[in-house]
Amino acid sequence: MxxxxxxxxxxxQRWFAGKGRPIxxxxxxxxxxxxxxxxxxxxxxxxxxxxxxxxxxxxxxxxxxxxxxxxxxxxxxxxxxxxxxxxxxxxxxxxxxxxxxxxxxxxxxxxxxxxxxxxxxxxxxxxxxxxxxxxxxxxxxxxxxxxxxxxxxxxxxxxxxxxxxxxxxxxxxxxxxxxxxxxxxxxxxxFLSNANDGWALALASVRDLYGSLEPSASDAGGDFSSEAYRLGVTTATVHQEMAAAFPTDVIESQEVKRMVEEFRRRLTVAVAEVPALGEHAHAAEEAYQRVSDVAGEMPVQRVHGDYHLGQVMRTTNDWIILDFEGEPGQPIAERRALSSPLRDVAGMLRSFDYAARHLLADHSNADELRPRAVEWAELNRSSFLAGYSAGGGHLRAEDAVLLRALELDKAAYEVVYESRNRPTWLHIPMAAFKIGH
Incomplete structure (x- = not known):
């Protein structure tokens, strides 16, 4: 019985994964x-x-x-x-x-x-x-x-x-x-009862900017860039702590090229599911090719694996990072696998784009506000990267090529996800293929 x-x-139950199929x-x-x-x-x-x-x-x-x-x-x-x-x-x-x-x-x-x-x-x-x-x-x-x-x-x-x-x-x-x-x-x-969610804080900053008479994101009352900088420092610190606590490795250029081929495979799948991505896919293909062209040794380590503003909390003293589970739904072996720490950096950069743009989905002044959204994202992305470097994160000039490819690989995943679950948000990851960062 x-x-x-x-x-x-x-x-x-919400957590039951087999919905829609008979038991x-x-x-x-x-x-x-x-x-x-x-x-x-x-x-x-x-x-x-x-x-x-x-x-x-x-x-x-x-x-x-x-x-x-x-x-x-x-x-x-x-x-x-x-x-x-x-x-x-x-x-x-x-x-x-x-x-x-x-x-x-x-x-x-x-x-x-x-x-x-x-x-x-x-x-x-x-x-x-x-x-x-x-x-x-x-x-x-x-x-x-x-x-x-x-x-x-x-x-x-x-x-x-x-x-x-x-x-x-x-x-x-x-x-x-x-x-x-x-x-x-x-x-x-x-339990961080008195902490504030990073996503909520970022959205408050974006709302302040959209409602401000100031022409610049850095002059608006809710400027988030100093917090983005601190978050970059925290991210670099935790990456160093994980590198000290767990084994690290260096992968050779051939393995880097195999990683790029996996990027290309996922892009092909995304275009097949969302044909509108096809006319912009060349941006990703060019970014992936640049990684192959300059492929050399790449340091890898344990990483967060699903890093975004919803995974961080701001206490009165500093940023706290949560949910080190990795990408939901992936096998544990894949979530534990060593990867470039720039994968986490790319995830957070994508999250700044999401914070800036998602309020435009049903905004009556979306076209007028879009330049402000781009400015807010750029300001906080650059502040985060500056903090990451200041905190000891490895960001060499040549890493910009890999970082761009990792961002577009993440954006391709987001395109598929949004098309299936939140079609009104599809414009957010699509924009990553249309503009340079």
């Missing part, structure tokens, strides 16, 4: 009791010959409020992630380094966890579920499971052990074994 209830329930079978692979009314389940969902695994905190003897979605499962069962009376078991397990069945609860050496905090589910997440305990901790449950240690846990714990200052302090995690590999189920970090 439980598997039937879960089959009907799981398809309606052929659902099985419970692991069932561990955490407390008298709380069980931890690992579920396999079979669809079209493929299997995805998910985790669920299953509550029983559902309280009255659990009759309402999204917690309600049926038959007296509910998603206990929404029950603060039961989720205390997660903090308690991590604080005690407890082993329960196949689950291992762990905490970072030298930290203490206050188990008295009560949890609240953060809204709007698509692939995970985050529980905020008071104003102190945030525990991220990885709903869809992939065998292996989560890259974010790996990176933030390594940086914390080296006294890294630009990360949210990690406290603990939950793990199990899947396919013979230690696999991260959840991780708990410092």
């Amino acid at each position: 439980l598997t039937e209830l879960l089959t009907g329930w799981i398809t309606h 052929d079978d659902l099985t419970v692979d692991s069932d561990v009791e955490l407390s008298p009314r709380l069980r931890h389940l690992i579920i396999s969902v079979h669809q079209s010959g493929a299997r995805d695994r998910y985790q669920l905190l299953l509550g029983s003897e559902a309280p009255e409020w659990a009759r309402f979605k999204p917690a309600h499962i049926g038959g007296g069962y509910y998603d206990a992630a929404y029950d603060a009376d039961l989720t205390a078991a997660l903090l308690e397990g991590m604080a005690a380094d407890r082993d329960l069945g196949a689950l291992r609860f762990r905490h970072l050496d030298g930290v203490e966890i206050d188990t008295s905090k009560r949890s609240l589910v953060l809204g709007a997440e698509q692939s995970n579920t985050s529980l905020v305990y008071g104003d102190t901790y945030i525990c991220k449950l990885f709903r869809r499971l992939t065998a292996g240690v989560n890259p974010e846990l790996e990176i933030v714990t390594a940086l914390a052990r080296r006294d890294g200052t630009h990360i949210a302090q990690p406290y603990g995690w939950i793990e199990t074994d899947l396919d013979g590999e230690t696999t991260t189920l959840a991780m708990t970090q410092q």
Whole structure:
């Protein structure tokens, strides 16, 4: 009966990846009791010959409020992630380094966890579920499971052990074994309750500029360039910390050329899906060819992998970088692979373009404001790069060629994404192929 209830329930969850396809079978692979009314389940969902695994905190003897979605499962069962009376078991397990069945609860050496905090589910997440305990901790449950240690846990714990200052302090995690590999189920970090999201701060600056009588982005009241500079310094610092904490390498010119061929392949796919990109694709092709022409050795290291303004928070003292998971949906091996740190730099440069332009999508004065958007993006892109260099980031003159290619590769990905999900935003990545940076 439980598997039937879960089959009907799981398809309606935001984090379920198999929407639109029928479920052929659902099985419970692991069932561990955490407390008298709380069980931890690992579920396999079979669809079209493929299997995805998910985790669920299953509550029983559902309280009255659990009759309402999204917690309600049926038959007296509910998603206990929404029950603060039961989720205390997660903090308690991590604080005690407890082993329960196949689950291992762990905490970072030298930290203490206050188990008295009560949890609240953060809204709007698509692939995970985050529980905020008071104003102190945030525990991220990885709903869809992939065998292996989560890259974010790996990176933030390594940086914390080296006294890294630009990360949210990690406290603990939950793990199990899947396919013979230690696999991260959840991780708990410092909750930055008084910090401001980088994307929100950038948009506030753009709105100030659009509403200002000042002719220049640097003269408008919401100038963001000093923050962009500090963010560049922080980015360079964290790149150096990751290079010290993990192995680094240098790839030869032939491997660089193979990377460029992958750029070309992705561009071809993007043009096939969005034919309008075709008339501007020459800009990317020329940029890729320039990388091939000057290809030499390229240093590579662990990187963030999905770096943009939504992944950084401004505290009263400095910038903090979050979500070192890498590109969502990619295999863990790819997310852990060494890459040029300029990949992160390119991601942030693209994010400045997004911040400048996305408010133009339905703006009545879009044509009049577009030059201001370009100016704002250019000012903050250059400030970020200046900060990155000042912070010790490697930006040689010849790196401009690689950086431009990485930006356009990212923009090609964005073109496909926006065409599928947000057509009114398609103009943002398309612009990257029409103007030079």
